[in-house]
Amino acid sequence: MQLTVKLVYHLFILKGMIFLKNDEKILSQEDRIDNFRELLDRSVRRYGEREAFILKINHKEPAEYRRIIYKEFREEVDRLGTALTELGLKGAKIGVIGENRYEWCLSYLAVTCGCGVIVPIDKELHADEVAMILNQSEAEVLIFSGKIFDKNLQDALKLNDTVRILICMDEERHDAENKEYFTIGELLQRGARLLENGDRSYLDAEIDSHAMSVLLFTSGTTGVAKGVMLSQRNICADIESVTQCLDNDCTDSVLSILPIHHTYECTCDFLEILYMGARIAFCDGLRYIAKNVQEYQPTILMLVPLIIENVYSKIMKQASSNPVKRVAFRCMLWTSGGLQHIGFKNAGRKMFRQVHETLGGRLRLIIAGAAAMNPKISKDMNRMGFKLRQGYGLTECSPILCVSRDTGNADASVGPAMPRIEVKIVNQDKDGRGEIVARGENIMLGYYRDPEATAAVLKEDGWFY
Structure with missing residues (x-):
């Protein structure tokens, strides 16, 4: 994939402890899991x-x-x-x-x-x-x-x-x-x-935490199905890193909407939620998302941009039913953004209470993945009082590599690499575009019974291309 990515990762070491910027939690020894x-x-x-x-x-x-x-x-x-x-x-x-x-x-x-x-x-x-x-x-x-x-x-x-x-x-x-x-x-x-x-x-x-335990078949961008071999440690490493980056705990609840066979939904909306001690409800189908959100009142939703854009368009359609309402709504968005910038973090929830009630009344965190997010929509959703965070990854990486944080969040960015994951761009052109490569415990074991395809993307030094 040809992308321009700016990676920011700060470490401060004090008396043997590692403190991570970007609002990342500290992972204690008892929080580490291998399987x-x-x-x-x-x-x-x-x-x-x-x-x-x-x-x-x-x-x-x-x-x-x-x-x-x-x-x-x-x-x-x-x-x-x-x-x-x-x-x-x-x-x-x-x-x-x-x-x-x-x-x-x-x-x-x-x-x-x-x-x-x-x-x-x-x-x-x-x-x-x-x-x-x-x-x-x-x-x-x-x-x-x-x-x-x-x-x-x-x-x-x-x-x-x-x-x-x-x-x-x-x-x-x-x-x-x-x-x-x-x-x-x-x-x-x-x-x-x-x-x-x-x-x-x-x-x-x-x-055996390091043996193949999950076998996922994905066509990727080639159109040829390949079996991705993941170990339990691969997935658990990703769960640990995701948990450090997201603001969630045992008081949260999710509504499982995206196909659960995919690693994005399975790792982030199932296994990571169980790891945090939160509650899972299941959507009755895409036609029932609005009904189920009211019914189960989730605090977190894992979605793809298409669904978020659909929700956003309905909000804006209702807010733009006449010119006066449209201007007033845009002014509220601008005001909320300014208040949030100077420290009034709950301004959006209070100013857009009716929007929040339409989405169950408790929704605070929306995670977007699997495709690029329109930065204007991301900015407006954040101004309405929803934390909209974006991630980047792929099945071979269990799947998350990068996720945006509360601090330094850019609406057009998927954020920096997660803890204990390395990401860099190789073979860059004059504009900084090149190939994204990654290394970490979350990287797959290889492709099932396909050593040639494995060797083409997994190098001896651990980098995944």
Whole structure:
């Protein structure tokens, strides 16, 4: 990618401690994690009685909800993981495909916390593409949502000869075509019985934090699907760095909107949120974003610029219904920006209270990623009292490399490199444009069974091109 990037990174060392500028938190030794089991252990120890998930179990009015605390979630991870291990799946590649939902998250961690390798798959792929991923990864198991089985999954399985076990996230029966078939509910009951009888094969399983644990297939910019091999330490390193840069804690809540199979959503809106002890709710679909924001009142949203621009355009349309309102709104934006500049940080929330109420009333932090953000929209959203921060990364980097901070935030910038990540520009032209390269613990292990492609981007000194 040809970009001009100005990197700013300041360190102050005093009596052996490192203090980072740009509003970055200090990461203590007890906050460091090498794998997802350690992540869960830490979260249960600190936030065990807090809500980890809120699930809508009845879409009729009035809606009914199930609230899952961290201790309960950990117990279900252990039950499902124990059942999978008892099925002989230790070390197996296990695909997971479906919409953003609790059972997807449960499956992801049950597989990676002591069983096998998870292979997240985009539910929007065509049948032949799903089959290609299953075949190339040699997945023995496919965990799927009942909502998409009849859409293209049946056809994909006809083109696959590796999957021998199907596991449905819903309590539904589908044509398994001579494959073993279970539901997650059945396996949770099975795992509970095994644990009651003293089965500790899953609980005591060793986790190699530096081995491939997540296999993601991405076409990138070449159009040719490649399997990105990520270790748990790769992802945990990125979680640690993201946490240092963002202003979030256990009192926060998120609404999961973007496709969870992608590392941006999975790392930042699922795993990092669990690490912080916050709460996750799931969007019912793109058509229901406005309704769900009112319903769950998130404090943080992870979005792509297109969604943010859509929200912004609706705000501006309403504010520009007549010339007087349009001028008044622009004057308010200018005034709020000036007040924020001299230290009145909450000016935007107070002056644009109606806008905040439209977005649930509690939203304070919006993270934009996956594409370039219009700087004018970024500036106006910040002036309205929302912290809009931008990030840059890619799947091979687990995925975040850079993120803007509260201090020195520029509306047209993705910010400096995160802690313990190096980013530089090589082969620069006279205007400073060149190729961005990165190095850090978050960089992938390589491309699955493709040493030539790996050697082309991963150098011996650790730099990723």
